[in-house]
Amino acid sequence: MLGFGGGKGIFPQMRDDVVERHHWxxxxxxxxxxxxxxxxxxxxxxxxxxxxYHVANVWGAVVAALAIFVPSSLLMxxxxxxxxxxxxxxxxxxxxxxxxxxxxxxxWASAWVLGKxxxxxxxxxxxxxxTAALSLATKIPAVVLIGSAGIVGAFVL
Numbered sequence: 001m002l003g004f005g006g007g008k009g010i011f012p013q014m015r016d017d018v019v020e021r022h023h024w025x026x027x028x029x030x031x032x033x034x035x036x037x038x039x040x041x042x043x044x045x046x047x048x049x050x051x052x053y054h055v056a057n058v059w060g061a062v063v064a065a066l067a068i069f070v071p072s073s074l075l076m077x078x079x080x081x082x083x084x085x086x087x088x089x090x091x092x093x094x095x096x097x098x099x100x101x102x103x104x105x106x107x108w109a110s111a112w113v114l115g116k117x118x119x120x121x122x123x124x125x126x127x128x129x130x131t132a133a134l135s136l137a138t139k140i141p142a143v144v145l146i147g148s149a150g151i152v153g154a155f156v157l
Contacts, residue, residue, distance in 0.1 A: 009106040012113040014048065024055050031118045038146055045069070123156055 011034065018024045025033070033054075037047030045068050052064025086092040111132070119125050131149045134140055 009103070009110070010045070011110040012106075014051075015113050015116075018051055018055075025051065027116065027118050029054070031115075035146055035150065039143055121157065124153070127153055127156070 015027075015030050019027055019030050030051075033047040033050040034044070036050060037044040040046060048064045048068040049061045052060035052062070054060070056063070083092065115128060119128055127149055131145050135142070135145055
């Protein structure tokens with residue numbers, strides 16, 4: 001509920017909880033679930049359902065889905081109402097401009113945390129660097145980049 005910048009803002013904390021603190025997943029499995037979340041339609045946070053299923057089967061998936069989507073959806077309903085009521089306000093504009101750098105920072109923090117413990121060779125680091133560079137320099141869809149990196153990784157790593 002407190003993640004800014006969409007799902008990317010919560011992945012560092014989610015990884016810390018499920019990999020480091022509770023040891024429910026390995027770093028590799030967490031990264032794989034994240035990749036699946038990126039590839040399927042809908043929000044990337046759908047990967048939390050995979051985590052829930054991994055931990056406690058169907059009921060774990062149900063609880064994870066409700067926990068990840070219901071509180072933030074309710075908060076967003078309230079926030080949208082407040083945001084629309086402040087239309088044209090200079091405070092609203094300043095707030096929006098101030099959040100943009102924080103969201104970008106959280107997105108990069110997510111990428112760093114997801115790669116921690118998974119990128120263990122210079123070949124993997126090179127693959128990550130090339131994929132990140134292509135992501136920043138081109139308009140190639142994330143699905144294509146992730147899928148291509150997975151294929152290259154399967155043969156090279």
